[in-house]
Amino acid sequence: MRFAILQFPASNCDQDCLHAARLSGATARFVWHKETSLGDVDAVIVPGGFSYGDYLRCGAIARFSPVMQAVKRFADNGGMVLGICNGFQILCEAGLLPGALIRNRDLTFHCEQVFLKTVNAATPFTADLPNNRPSMMPIAHGEGCYFADAETLIELQARGQILWQYCDALGSVNESANPNGSVLNIAGIANAQFNVAGLMPHPDRAAETVLGSEDGRRVFEGMIAGLKRNRQAA
C-alpha cells in the first residue's frame, strides 16, 4: 500500500510518520504542500508539527495550502486519511473532521506516555489495536483539548465516531487520566464515513518496542489491512 506523508513548512513529525508507515509494511513518500496532486496513493497521513509556525491558530493556514485541496478531493472520494497531532488540528480546521482543538486546560505543553481506550474497534484505524488492555502512545502538544458543541458530541457518540478516549492503566476513563481537558476524554475521532480520522497522541512514535510501545504501529497496520480488504472487495 502506498502512503503519502504531507510536508508543510515546519512539519516536524514527517520523518517519524514515514518511518512508522514503512515499519508497518507500507510504501511511503513525502508530498510537498505546494503540490496540487497527491499522485498515485492509497492513504494520506497529515503529520504533526507546527505547520506554518501555527501562526493565527494551529492548522488554520495549512488548510488553505494547495495540497489540502487535493486531500479534500481524495477524502470526498472515500480515500483514507489520518491526521496526527497538528495533522488532527489541520483536518478539523479543513472541515474534514468535526470539532476543534484548543489550548490544554492548564495552558501547558505536555509530553508524556498516555493510555488510550479504543471506543470503536470497527474501523480500520482501530481494528488492530489490542482489545484486552488500553493502548499506550505518547502525546506532545500544547493545544490538544478537544472541543465540540453538545449537538456534535451527541452525534459523534451515536454514530460511534469517537475512536479513542484517554484512560488510565486499567482502562478506566476518568478525569485524572485526561491530560489536556478534552471533552469526554476524547483523544481521537473519525468522520461519519470512517475514512478520515485524527488523534492527538502519536502512533508514529509508538511503532517499536525500543521506543516504549508498539501499539501505534497497529494503527498503521489496521489501515493497510483495511485498504487490502477494500481492494479485494472492489
Next chain:
Amino acid sequence: MHEPAITPELVAKHNLTPDEYQRVLEILGREPSYTELGIFSVMWSEHCSYKNTRPVLKTFPTKGDNILVGAGEENAGIIDIGDGIAIAFKIESHNHPSAVEPFQGAATGVGGIIRDIFTMGARPVAALNSLRFGELSNPEVRRLFSGVVGGIAHYGNCFGIPTVAGEVCFDKSYEGNPLVNAFALGVLRHDQITRGAAHGIGNPVFYVGPATGRDGLAGAAFASQDLTEESAEKQRGAVQVGDPFMEKLVCEACLELLATGCVAGMQDMGAAGLTCSTCETAARAGTGIEIELDKVPQRAPNMSSYEIMLSESQERMLIVVHKGREEEVKAVFDKWDLPWAEIGVVTNTERMVVRHGGRIVVDVPAKKLADEAPIYQRESREAAYMQGVRSFRLDGIADSVDPLGDLKKILADHTVASKNWVYGQYDHRVRNGSIVCPGSDAAVIRIKADSLPITQAEYAARKSGATDGSEVPPPLADKYVAFTVDCNGGYVYLDPYEGGKAAVTEACRNLACSGAVPVGSTDNLNFGNPHNPEIFWQLKESVRGVADACRALNAPVTGGNVSLYNQRGALGAIDPTPTVAVVGIIEAFEHITTQWFKEAGDAVILLGNPVDTVDPLQGLGGSVCLKALHRIKNGLPPRVDLEAAQILHTTLIGLIREGVVKSAHDCSDGGLAVALAESGFSGQVARETYRFLGATIDLSTFQTPTPEGSAVRLDGLLFGETQNRVVISVAAVDAGRVVKQAQRMGVPASVIGVVGGETLTLRTRSGEFTAPLTTLHEGWWNSIARAMA
C-alpha cells in the same frame, strides 16, 4: 547620516579600554568610524574574543584520534563515531538575555545553538540544557524559571528537536543572575562537514533569513558586562526575539542547499551578527570580504550602518556560493519561501569592507579584527572564604535521628527532586530516536538513516526525477549516543579544583551507568567578573580541575563557551559553574542501561566505598544534606580520585557488556539513600503510572569506626556524597561473581541488599527504618510543581 564623533567617553561606553582603543588606532592607521568602533567593541568583547580566558582555555585537552573538527576551529566540534558517520555538538550560554527577558532569552539560546550545529552541515537531532536559578520561594525566581522553561519548550518543540536531558539546580547565588546553558547535537557524514570560511575569490556572498531589525543590538557586548538593575532595564532591547518556525525553514533549506554542492562556506549570524560572520569567514579562509548594506533586507526604515552591522536579529545565515551557481541557490531559497539577498563578494584583500549609501563605512583587516583581540593574563588570588571552608568540621551538627524523615526532605529539595515539571513541557520524543528519555542518569538516542542530512547523490537523483522518494535508504549499523550535563556549583565554590573534577567525573559516571564510553565533551564556563582576582582564581582552578578530569577520563574538549560577569549588584557573583556536557557511545542496544530496579529478588550491589574514611566530613562537605537539613553551605566537598573513577567506569561498562547489570544509578546529590530511593521509584510507565520496586538494604557493617577512631555518622553513610559510587542490581545468581570481578579490578564492591516489595528498608546500627515508596516518591515527584502552583 550624522554619526557621533569618536570621543574617549564614546570609546569607554563601548567597553574598550584606552589601551585597546590605542590598538584599534594602530591596526587602522587612523581614527575608526562610528560603525568600526562598534565592530571592534563587539568582536573584542569577552563573548566573541575570550580575551580574559584564552590562556586558561589553552590548558584543556583538545586532541583525540576521533576528533574531526577540534575546539576553536569552527562553530562546533565534530567527532567520528565510525562507519563514516560523525556527530557535532556544543554547549552555549544565554544567561544575561534570560535574566532580562526569560522567555525570549532562553528561546533564542536554543535557536543559537541549533544554528551552530546545522552551520556545520549536521542535522540537529537532540538537545539538552543546564539551568540554574535562585530559590523558588522567591516569586521573581519563579517568574524567571517558568519563563526560561517556557522559552526552551517553545523553541525546541516548534523546531522539532527532542530535548532529552538536562539539569536544573537552585541556589541563592543565582538569584539575580540565572544560568541558561543550551546544548545541541547533530549528525552528519564525514564528507558533509561544512566550513565557516569565505573561500574562492570572486564568489558571491548570500544573506538568507528574516530581515535585519534593531533587536539584539550589540548583545555580545551586553553579555560581557556585569548585570545591574539599570542595565537590565536599558538592555531589554539587546534581547533578541526568536522564531523557531523560521529556524526550521532555514535549517531545512541549508541542509538541502549543501546537497546541491553550490556552497563554498556557511556561517550563522549569531553573536555580533553580520559583523562576526563576515570577518570570521574571511579570517578563516585568509581572504577578504566586501558587502553592501543597502542590499541587506531590513525590517525597520533608516537603519544606520552601525545598527545593521551590530544587530543580532535571529535565524540569519551568511552563505558563500560557488560563482556561476547562484540560480540553483535561489531556487532552494524560493522553495522554502525564505527571504534572501546577494549582498557581497569574496575578495583577495584580506580586508572586511562594508559599503552603505555609496560610502565605505568599514574597512578593516579581517584577521586582525577576528583573531588578534587583546589577551589578558588576569590576576588571580585564592578566595578569602577558603580558610573558613578548610577548617569547617561537623562538630556540633547533630547526626540524623529520623533518617527517613530526612530522606523525604532531601528528596523534595528542588535540586534533588524530579524535574518532570520541566521536561514534561519539552517534546522529548520527536524524531523517533529517544531510547532513554529524561529521568535516568543519561539520555540515550539512536542514530538512524533519516537522522542524516540528504547527500549530494540522493539530492541529484530526486532532482532528476529518477526517484519519487519512496525507496527505503539502506539502514545504518546501530549507533547509540548517550549524553548528560553536570556540575555542582556548590562544590566548585567550596573547592574550585575538586569541583571542576567532580563535574566531569559525575558526567562520565552517568554515561557509564547508561552503558556508554565517553568520546568528547563541551563545557560552559559561567563565572562572575574576571577583574576580581578571587573570581579569576575560581575560574583558573576549576578549569584546571575540568582539564585534569577530561584528560584522565578520555573526554577531550571539542569546544564550548565562556560566560563571565554573571553577577548582579549587591547579590554578588554566582557560584562558579563550569557545566560540562559529555557525549558517549554505546556499542550495542543490549548495553543500554537505566537506573531503576528491574526485578524482585535481584541483588543490590554498591560499587565504590560506602564512605570516604579519609574525609573528615565523610562526604558531607557541600552536600545537599547540610544545605537542606541544616542550612549550611560549607566544608570541603568530597575528593575525586580520578584514577579510581576511570577504573570504576571501565569496570561498570565491562559488567554491562557482559550482560549482568540490570540497573545502574550513580550516587551524587543526596548520596546513597537518594540513589536507592530513586532506583526504587524513578521508572515511569506512563502518565500517573509509576513502577514501584523497592529494596531491603543492610548497611550496618559499614558503620565500624574509621582508622582515626571517629565513628561513621548515619548522615554521612546515608546522605554523604563520597565520590565514585554506583548502585547496581544484578540477578541474585550473578551477585557473588560480580562482586569478585569488581574487586579484582580494584573497585570496592559489596552486596548491600535485595530488590523487592514496595518499600525501602534501611538496616543500620542505629536501627531499622522502613518507608513505603509511594510516600518517598510523592514529595520527590511533586515538589517543584507544588512550588510553581
